[in-house]
Amino acid sequence: MAAAAPDGFAVTITINGEPRSLTIPPSTTLLDLLRERLDLTGAKKGCDQGQCGACTVLVNGRRVNSCLQLAVMNDGAEVTTIEGLGQPGSLHPLQEAFVAHDAFQCGYCTPGQICSAVGMMSEGHAKTEPEIRELMSGNLCRCGAYSNIVDAIEDVMGSAAVREAAE
């Protein structure tokens, strides 16, 4: 059995395609690792309790609350954060759609919303608007941009469906 003293555990986590080898204390969450150690502040801390969704990132392609993930437990994982989805000039279609639909105001829940929507689309269980609303409900938006967020997601899902039909 592998074990570690409280002060450090060596892990390698691939973040946005780049393997990062680090020694971290077991109490470090994936969110704090990203924000405080790796300067990837796109994942946001809104509650630190899994109750708002602002910290949502993709771990091995699945959306999770990074605030509730101990980083050590993600040794060997592939993590995609909002920074890895796209950058200005080469935005992911969902990032573009969020801008086009004004699907945010303060922008603080936005990276989590977008990562969550990317995760939701790859899960493939949301086909209708009520299903989108239900399956995005783990991402709170206090600015109240919900209907714009749903429009942005539908926009991209629509284009994806169109592309699939064309292929």
Add this chain to the structure above:
Amino acid sequence: MSNIHPYVGRANTRVDGPLKVSGLAKYSAEFGAEDLAYAAAVPSAVAKGRITALDVSAALAAPGVIEVLSHKNRIDFPEDDEPFKNDMVAVPGSPFRPFRDDKIHYAGQAIALVVADTHENARYAATLVKATYDVETPNVDVATSANYYDPPEKRDGIPPPPDPRGDAKGAFDRAPIKVESDYRVVAEHHNPMELQATTVIWEGDGRLLVHNKTQGVVNPKNYICSVFGLDEDKVRFFSPYVGGAFGMALRPHYDVFLAVMASLKLERSVRLVLTRAQMFTMGWRPDCLQTLSLGAETSGKLTSITHHAIQATSMFEDYQEPIVNWSGLLYDCDNVSLKYELGKVDTSTPSDMRAPGATTGVFALECAMDELSYAAGVDPIELRLLNYSDHDQNDDKPFSSKELKAAYEQGAERFGWSKRSFEPRSMKEGHELIGYGMATGCWEAMTMPHKARATLTADGKLEVACATADIGTGTYTILAQIGADALGVDIAEVTSKVGDTSLPMAPVEGGSWAAASAGSAVKLACEALKEELLKHARGLDNSPLANASLDLVTFSNGRIALKADLAKAVSVADVLKSAGVEKLDGEAGYAPDEEFTKKYAGYTHGACFVEVRVDEELGVIRLVRIVSAIAAGKILNPLTARSQILGGVVMGCGMALHEETKWDKTLGRVMNANLGEYHVPAHADIPEVDVIFVDEEDGSNPLGIKGLGEIGIVGAAAAVANAVFHATGKRVRELPITIDKLL
């Protein structure tokens, strides 16, 4: 490229959008430094009393801990209140000072600050600080406050209720139709998504660069310099992005105070991010008890309005948001009596939260109007038209503009109000009762003095700058639009700067005044810049503009040309080159037109229409459709403007159906101080919201705009409550309307 103009009035996507969607926009907890230390605040376990012993030894001995600060070893700060009132949003009373002494004023009050090398070590060590207390019994319920009183000192800039007019009691007694009800709007917390946070960068030589979640960097800077006696030239606040605030970040909170204190004491950089639970230990929308009495003729014409509100405040400050005022001006009525009192509770001081006062008071008024509509047998819209007022009777002034009738009309049309059957419980489908409800909203259209700067560089790039904030409101974007139009450049060539005390002065962003004020200041600064450019252009050798004045030229695409003959033009680059400068600035200040405000009352108005479906047996409420029709002057950007209204409406829905801060009355603690149990609306709760902006001309500022941050919420909760009544026949007068209240 003149066809791209004007930007103002067009749906431009947010200029800060690409940064926000890619995670590159930096919020206050996201700035780093080589020597950064992490702080964690230790909350008081009791709500009232005194710390008798504070044992920090275990915390100090914990790994990575650098210092533990408390009232015992804090740095000196002034004893008197005045330096702490260097806060544009201070209220009468004695401002709270963290670590002042051993006194506990409310549960969760910061009693110590642990500073450590990492976030994890600080958080852990904070749990090791052991306090013992002399505990007193707290009262956290305004309904059981010792006494109610008219605040002796009035809050600066907030008008107290007007004197009574006519004889409200006599008219009520004589009225053939009466409604009289008690309402309660419970305590709410703003809960912006971003945690309250401060990062202080120690730059050496006493220089501080402070990133603080705030609705206006100038305010916390003034406060911090005042309370710690710092040289203003050595302190800069820079908060370019703010993760929502809704009034919460108007006043400086204990995060900035403690982080700066720790930084000064340790002479190093410090970050303090509060927890979500600690977000419940500062400003909140106060709990309020209201009684509203309406007297009317049989036609529904109001003859009497009496509105009495008792609002919670802390033991040490008289926070005021005169909840009753809007009842004196929304409808035409000659007999009005408004009374506003405070009751003290053992909590932190309440604070402005989105449309403070109006949200609470108009809820009661608009529910009462709905009750009157049934009592008089008059359609709710008809009733409001019957009592329509073109005149602010509180101040005895006409409104500068008021297209509320158009809002009623267009909102009703879009909503399909005519399909509503008048009787409650008369519409049903399956298990669900259907309800249509509506309510009116209004909010002050204010402006405040702002300064701005516009800078043009030889490459044709324009920068517009003002120390105001963009808390999600779209300030960056509308300032860029205004600048682009003024100088005739593509918006891609414009950079907006806000949230920095090195920029021209602005007050806090609140009260829906920022767009009109900062926007006007930017417009004026651009005019000053154009004057400056033209002055230099006129001086060029053989200038084709030699005799031109500003009204005779046009600025477009990096050129200044005669309107009469566009071929006669000079390039901005040539102007700068001949002036021998890299760039030219224009600076200007905007101040409210006092003559205008003396003559006219400025208000935004709205009409909110809601359809709910309520499971008759189970009390499950679904919002199905919402239409919000808004009259708010000229709309700078329909895209971002719509989002502001959406946000207000959604928060109003939360107020109506979900939100309630719950204190344990014995312990005096907030028991649902988290987003799992303090419910704000989620995706599944919110339907499509249709926003209408009706045309409205207003002359109160150079842009003809009024501001949109608050109006969306005012009346929204009443519209929901009225729809629930229409569906179920149950009048719920205490928010939120939860399942149990409909069983």
Add this chain to the structure above:
Amino acid sequence: MMNFSYTRAETIADAVAAVAGDPDARFIAGGTNLVDLMKYDVMKPGRLVDITRLPLREIEATDGGGLKIGALVPNSDLAYDQRIQRDYPLLSSAILAGASAQLRNAATTGGNLIQRTRCYYFYDVATPCNKREPGSGCSAKTGVNRIHAILGTSDACIATHPSDMCVALAALEAVVHVEGPDGQRTIAFADFHRLPGDEPQYDNTLAHGEMVTAVELPAPRFGQNHTYLKLRDRLSYAFALVSVAAAIEMDGDVIGETRVALGGVAHKPWRVPEAEALLKGKFATRELFGEVADRLLQGAKGFGDNDFKIELARRAVVRALTQAAAGAPQVQSNKIVN
């Protein structure tokens, strides 16, 4: 969060030995509840044993025609598993009614069973709470208790178990497989969680060092005659005020076996077999469903804020049985209660 040591287990035996040998040790898998509790100092394990690498991620057919679900199967995988959706739609629906998509992706089958209460006082370390600190008192009884229990409470504790999934598992009469220092055993679902009594610190009947390894479902029998009806303070992403898992065996118009379990009302999913038996051999009527509800709620007692739950639960049971009898289960993304 306390500093703790971290161990990554490679085998079940290793994991069990590591926890059994250290009174301060806990298993961790999805972590969605435990990490939260540790951050806020509610739970302070000195050692975490990471079991996520153990081979407990399969859903296998059993000889009895049922399914055996590995303890590490994530809630979302379980909910969307085709066999579960086809044969145990009640379980799928209950899982999808709980938490959020992100949490369901991380949370595991075993972890869902051993998640702890959402009692406000349990989470606030500054308040007395017998579950968190035995003997300190129960603040909820006279405090804020909107979300608290109405059935099976004790003087010591009125907390509820917050799971949705477990309510369905109770109705389906699942069996919990555990492995501990003394070997393997199985626990009937009804015996897995316990009532608080005077030892509310124990949520369930696991001994220290015992690990849930699997949850076994008996052969399917209810077809489409089931429902999971959850009522809460917002339409998604909130714990149940009251929830009902109902499943009915229909023989034409006549009722065979019935199972009804309530969530949000007790320290464990609440079942009363005598109430279920009232329906056997009868035609489905609203009146009869009302009798079942009354029997289920016999002895229910409110504490102030939560008094309404008694009537709400009664109505919810009637509606849920109506849905189940009609073969019209509630769809979780549809907020119209059918």
